[in-house]
Amino acid sequence: MRRAVAVPILLVVVVAVGQIASFADPDLRVPIFGASLLLLDALGIGYSLRAARYGAPLTWRITAAGRALSLSMSVCFAVDSVQPSLAWWWAGALSGLTMFATLTAAALSASVRRLRGRERIAFAAELLTVFSCAFILVWQLVLAPAFLTPAGYRWVFEIGFGLGNLLLSVVIGTLLLRGAGRGLGEPITLLLWGMMSWAVADIVFSSIRINGGDPSESPGAVLALTSASLLMTVAAMRTDSAARADAGVTWSTPPIWSLHLPYIGVALGSVVLVAITIEDQAFATWGGLILAQSAMTIAVMLRQLVSLRNSRDAGSTDPLTGLANLAGLRAGLRRATGRFGILLIDLDDFKPVNDRYGHETGNLLLTHVADTLRGTVRSTDIAARVGGDEFVIVLFDLDGSSALAEASAVAERVLAAFAATPIEVGEHRIFAHASIGVAVSTGDEDPKAVQHRADLAMYEAKRNDKHGWRAYDPSMTDQRTRESILADLLEHAVEAGQLGVHYQPIVDLATGRTVGVEALARWQHPDFGFLPPSEFVPIAERSNLIHAIGMHVLAEAAGQVRAWQARQHTDPLQLSVNLSPRQLLKHDIVTDVVAVLERTGLSPAHLTLEITETAIVDTERAAPILARFRALGVRIAIDDFGTGYSSLQYLLGLPIDGLKIDRAFVTQLDSTTRGAAVAEAVVRLGQILGLxxxxxxxxxxxxxxxLQLLGCTSGQGYLFSPPRPAAEIEDSLNLIPPQTVG
Structure with a gap:
């Protein structure tokens, strides 16, 4: 590795010493110049062939052929200078002309494979635009003097080299402006810049020669051509010093300023035309036409620039909020250097708001969020909307020692602004709630990695406590990995018999008798052990597994309760089963439940489906489904009442049979008067509505x-029994022993 780095450095030193010597002694300038070109071409051939082993073999092999033609040209012209011969001269001239075509092909081979369809047309248009503008300058400096100078057969040399240099410089310039010039340390990128420099330097050589000078006597021209050849050779050597990495060019999005260069070239071309007309004293003849043509060209160019700007803005801006969109965010992240932070913001419970109040209100809330974010960040930062209800903030130039604190402070300001400024829709005040993940870079690292960490932190904030923020820590990666594994295992848990059902008795508070049971899913995995519902149910909710698991629990519990009912000498047990929001809105949920009841023999009147308030926010879809269950005799209860979108509208307009007082209120019964008041309010509400x-x-x-004083008739909890397997709760069910039945 050290040798691979040392060889290019040694070569640069040798060439630099030679150039210094040629400047010190003009008599040595031509010999040193010729020897330098021969050495660099010879090394360029060998290292280009070696570079072809590691990447972009076609490009490097064509380059090696071009360097070989350059070497041939130098040798032929050197021999011709010592022993003038038409054969040697023509051999050198043809080698040079072929060299330009070969190097141009090498440059194009690095690009053609990457262009598709319309991209090739756009590339050809850019190529023609840049070529036309550059042609004006080359014509004035090289081609026009060559046509006017009687040079005999050398006319082919001057015209051919002028056009060859023009073609090579324009092609490479266009490639670099299309995004090949971003990674300046990449081998082919260096090669392209070397070719470009060679073409420009050779145009200077031709201009000096056509105007009667000796370019080899010009220190600047000699230095430029030698440096260009050196750069091409070092580019091939870089394939070793880059740890033999891919020698191909890594393409990226062209810089924004490059989009304007063709238009700048058109403007400069018009200016040059006017200047040449004045210099040649032909203004009276052609001035009016040229000025009019230039004015029209510049006017069209300005109109195109405006269209380009509008098109670019449309492609990088979210039309609803005016924030950056995903493309705009990616463009902004490309300039992220040093310490920067990313905040990933996901609105909580946006869908219920959208469903309840309509899409116009949802859009109004999104624009309100965008305005809040825009007013929270600095003008140098980025606020973007990257999904339906997902936003991103990028904070640039954070202080190294306090980067996380700065980013966290922004997260707190955003949440505070959301809490302080609701939107008003009629008589309703709607607040934006969000979960925010915060991550900061550790240095010069890929923004995608930082964004991924912010996503993990946001997920943790949403999982633990909505309407808050979390800063990333490495344990979150472990948690997300665990959840990914569990998601895969959960799919096979039912089939493998790992997913069981536990039952918690529901007790008549006055008599202490068990009047029902709530069926709850439990997962016992052979490797992970017992997995609580709080860990696997959210995973099932985010996937399509929740319905299959729910139906499995219902089927097993219905069969078990029916077996208990067959042995019971008191009133039949009531079975309570949770129905998730996703299950409730499934189009065939009623059919699936009826099929289970028919298969197990459980009466619909003995089944209570517990649903959360969130599940019935979409009343238009939920109401007819609940009505169908009611028509069958199935009872409906609202679980965890008072913790979600509580509204009398649901209790009055939907077929509800019961309310379950959330444990949070029950816990406060013997500790706070407020908790007792809330529990009493729920009980009284149920009594008034007959629930x-x-x-x-x-x-x-x-x-x-x-609870008895408040009028609550039934309850469940660890005082009576925790959720347990069926065999362990039979003693509390007042069953007749199996042998005495019948």
Whole structure:
């Protein structure tokens, strides 16, 4: 590796010493110049062939052929200068002309494979535009003097070399402007810049020669041509010093300023035309026509620039919010250097708002969020909308020691602004709520990696406590990896018999008798052990597995309860099963539930489906489904009442049979008067509307006594029994022993 780096450095030193010597002694300039070109071409051939082993073999092999033709040209002209011969001269001239065509082909071979369809047409148009503008300058400097100078057969040499240099410089310039010039240390990028420099330097050589001078006597021209040849050779050597990495060019999006260069070239071409007309004292003849043509060209060019700007803005801006879109965000992230931070913002419960109030209100909330973000960040930062309800903030130039604190402060400001400024829709005030993930770069690293960490942090914020923010820490990666594994395992858990059902008794608070059971899914994995519902149910909710799991629980529980009912000498047990929001809105959910009831023999009147308030926000879709269940005799209860989108509208307009008081209120019964007041309000509301009430999470006799005073008739909790397998709760069900039945 050290040798691979040392050889290019040694070559640069040798060439530099030679140039210094030629400047010190003009008599040595021509010999040193010729020897330098011969040495560089010879090394260029060998290293180009070696570079072809590691990447872009076609490009490097054609380059090696071009360098060989350059070497042939130098040798032929050197021999001709010592022993003038028409044969040697023509051999050198033809080698040079072929060299330009070969190097141009090498440059194009690095690009043609990457262009598709319309891209090739656009590339050809850019090529023609740049060529036309450059042709004006080359014509004035080289071609016109060559046509006017009687040079005999040398006319072919001057015209051919002028056109060859023009073609090579224009092709390479266009390639570089299309994005090949970003990674300046890449071998082929260096090669392209070397070819470009060679063409420009040779145009200077031709101009000096046509105007009667000796370019080899010009220190600047000699230095330019030698440096260009050196750069091409070092480019081939770079394939070794780059740890034998891919020697091909890595393409990227062209810089924004490059899009304007063709138009600048057109403007300069018009200016040159006017200047030449004045210099040649032909203004009276051609001035008016040229000025009019130039004015029209510049006017069209300006109109195209405006269209280009509008098109670029449209392609990088979200039309609804005016923030950057995903393309604009990616363009902004390309300039992320040093310490920067990314905030990934995902709106919480946006879909229920959209469904309840309509898409116009949803759009109004999104624009409100965008305005809030725009007012929270600096003008140098980026705020972008990258999904339906997902936003990103990029904070640039953060202080190294306090980068995370700065980014976290922005997250807090965003949440505070959301909480302080709702939007008003009629009589309703709607607040934006969000979960925010925060991540900062550790230095010069890929922005995609930082964005991924912000996504993990956002996911953690949403999973643990919505309406908050989380900063990334490495344990989140471990958690996300674990969840990915569990998501794969969950798909096979039912088939493998790992997913069981536990039952928690629902007790009549007055008599202590068990009047029902709630069926709850439990997962016992052979490797991970017992997995609580709080870990695997959210995974199932985010996938299509929740319905299959729900139907499995219903089928097993319905069969078990029917077996218990066959042995019971009191009133039949009531089975309660949770129905997720995704299940409720499934088009064939009623058919699936009926099929389970028919298969197990459980009466619809003995089944209670527990749904959350979030599941019935979309009342237009939920109401007819609940009505079909009611018509069958299935009971409907709202689970965790008071913790979601509570509204009397649901209780009055939907077929609801019962309310379950959330454990959070029950826990506060014997600790705060406010908790008791909320629980009492729910019980009284149920009594007024004729709804049953069941208290969850009962843990003490004092809570039972308080609930009885409030009028609550039923409850469940660890005071009576935790969720347990079927065999372990049979003693609490008042069953007749199997041998005495019948």
């Amino acid at each position: 049953d009430t069941v208290a969850e999470g009962i843990e003490s006799p004092a809570q039972v006594a308080e």
